[in-house]
Amino acid sequence: xxxxxxxxxxxxxxxxxxxxxxxxxxxxxxxxxxxxxxxxxxxxxxxxxxxxxxxxxxxxxxxxxxxxxxxxxxxxxxxxxxxxxxxxxxxxxxxxxxxxxxxxxxxxxxxxxxxxxxxxxxxxxxxxxxxxxxxxxxxxxxxxxxxxxxxxxxxxxxxxxxxxxxxxxxxxxxxxxxxxxxxxxxxxxxxxxxxxxxxxxxxxxxxxxxxxxxxxxxxxxxxxxxxxxxxxxxxxxxxxxxxxxxxxxxxxxxxxxxxxxxxxxxxxxxxxxxxxxxxxxxxxxxxxxxxxxxxxxx
Ligand code: GDP
Ligand code: MG
Numbered sequence: 670x671x672x673x674x675x676x677x678x679x680x681x682x683x684x685x686x687x688x689x690x691x692x693x694x695x696x697x698x699x700x701x702x703x704x705x706x707x708x709x710x711x712x713x714x715x716x717x718x719x720x721x722x723x724x725x726x727x728x729x730x731x732x733x734x735x736x737x738x739x740x741x742x743x744x745x746x747x748x749x750x751x752x753x754x755x756x757x758x759x760x761x762x763x764x765x766x767x768x769x770x771x772x773x774x775x776x777x778x779x780x781x782x783x784x785x786x787x788x789x790x791x792x793x794x795x796x797x798x799x800x801x802x803x804x805x806x807x808x809x810x811x812x813x814x815x816x817x818x819x820x821x822x823x824x825x826x827x828x829x830x831x832x833x834x835x836x837x838x839x840x841x842x843x844x845x846x847x848x849x850x851x852x853x854x855x856x857x858x859x860x861x862x863x864x865x866x867x868x869x870x871x872x873x874x875x876x877x878x879x880x881x882x883x884x885x886x887x888x889x890x891x892x893x894x895x896x897x898x899x900x901x902x903x904x905x906x907x908x909x910x911x912x913x914x915x916x917x918x919x920x921x922x923x924x925x926x927x928x929x930x931x932x933x934x935x936x937x938x939x940x941x942x943x944x945x946x947x948x949x950x951x952x953x954x955x956x957x958x959x960x961x962x963x964x965x966x967x
Contacts, residue, residue, distance in 0.1 A: 676725040677843040678758030680836055683732055683780070685772055688765040689792040692823040694718055694731040697833060719847055726845040727836060757785050759839045761832070762816065765793040766801070770808055781813060786839050789816040790832065792823050858885040860934060865899055865943070868926045869912075872919065877911055880904045882951065894938040897931070901945045904952065909945045920945065 682690045698718035720727040762780050780787060789809055794802055806818055817835065821828035865883040873881075880903055887898035901920075903909050913920045924943050931939045951957040 674724075674842045675844055676837070676840040677728070677845050678840045679728045679730065679756060679846075680759045680761060680840075681730045681732065681757040682761045682763060684763035685768055688763045688768060689823045690763045691731050693761070693763060693790065693792065693821070693829075693832075694729055696823055696826055696829045697727075697729055697836075721845075721849050725837065725840060726847065726849065727840060728846055757783070758841055759836055760785055760787045761790055761836075762787055762813070763790045763792055764809070766791060766797045766805060767793065770812060777812065781815070787813065787816040788832065788835060789813050789818045791818065791820040794820045795822040795825050795827070857935070858888050861885045861888065861897055861899060861931060864930045864934065865901070865923075865927045868923045868930070869901070872923050872926070873911065877903075877908060880908055880952065881912070890937075894940055895931075895935055896940045896942075898942045899944075901943060902948045902951060903945060904948070904950055906947055909947050912945045 682694050684690055695718075698720055718729045718731065720729070760780065760783055791802070791805060791809065797805075802820055806820065809816075809818055819828060819832055819835070821832065823829070862883040862885055866878070866881070869881050869883070870878040882902045884900045884902060885897060886900055887896065889896040901912055903912060911919070912923075914922075920943060924941055927943075928939050928941045931941065948954075948957055
């Protein structure tokens with residue numbers, strides 16, 4: 670009888686913004702861990718999602734999309750993506766059927782040089798027909814000849830199982846890296862801010878969501894409810910006015926949407942209070958970025 674060995678490893682999900690990385694990660698992990706919206710740059714941090722069974726532990730990590738940094742926050746976001754390249758046991762390089770193949774040659778070069786197995790996942794195949802897909806697969810094969818290609822639709826959960834199966838096969842034999850009952854390395858407060866940020870992204874236009882950060886000031890759990898106080902940080906007074914809206918209507922709507930999601934997430938009644946605060950130019954201030962949990966390079 671063969672001795673069963675425990676398998677464990679880091680499976681890092683990388684790719685350009687908006688290709689469906691967070692949607693895929695949530696399919697793979699089976700919980701709504703990463704926030705998903707149709708706007709690029711929703712995922713600012715690296716988020717781990719952990720799948721445990723008796724004989725294995727898969728540590729998925731979702732990263733912000735690759736982009737060219739033009740302010741400090743973006744620099745920090747990019748460093749999360751680059752570190753995802755170097756510490757993976759398996760790389761899931763996600764692309765979709767709409768993005769141009771040469772969108773990011775520099776990054777592609779790094780993927781080509783990766784020391785670990787790469788699965789090239791072509792997402793959103795619900796949007797195209799079979800012949801178009803076959804052509805796309807051929808083109809990608811030319812670009813990344815070493816990578817195994819799996820087409821999928823994360824949104825309609827099509828072809829997720831083959832990816833999961835292949836990941837398990839590629840996972841190295843190793844003891845677990847985290848407690849076996851861990852679902853994610855992020856604390857509850859992190860999900861509160863992510864859910865609030867998601868609602869801000871959905872509700873407000875243009876630059877507002879990108880100038881916004883959410884901070885949890887109080888998280889008090891009792892037997893039948895959780896009392897949360899959150900502060901929404903913006904860069905300017907004018908943004909504060911927009912967030913709050915006429916007679917506080919906008920903030921109230923966002924608060925209601927966030928509370929509903931929080932109640933689903935924590936499976937408890939939520940009492941949510943939200944305030945808006947101006948921190949001038951926070952995206953360019955190292956101490957602010959550090960306080961929000963971003964890596965600051967210089
Ligand atoms: P990320 O920036 O790579 O993390 O992408 P997200 O997971 O946030 O998804 C970006 C957008 O693409 C969202 O509007 C998703 O609903 C959408 N999306 C994700 N997967 C699919 C898919 O398989 N098909 C289609 N049509 N849309 C998808
Ligand atoms: Mg994302």
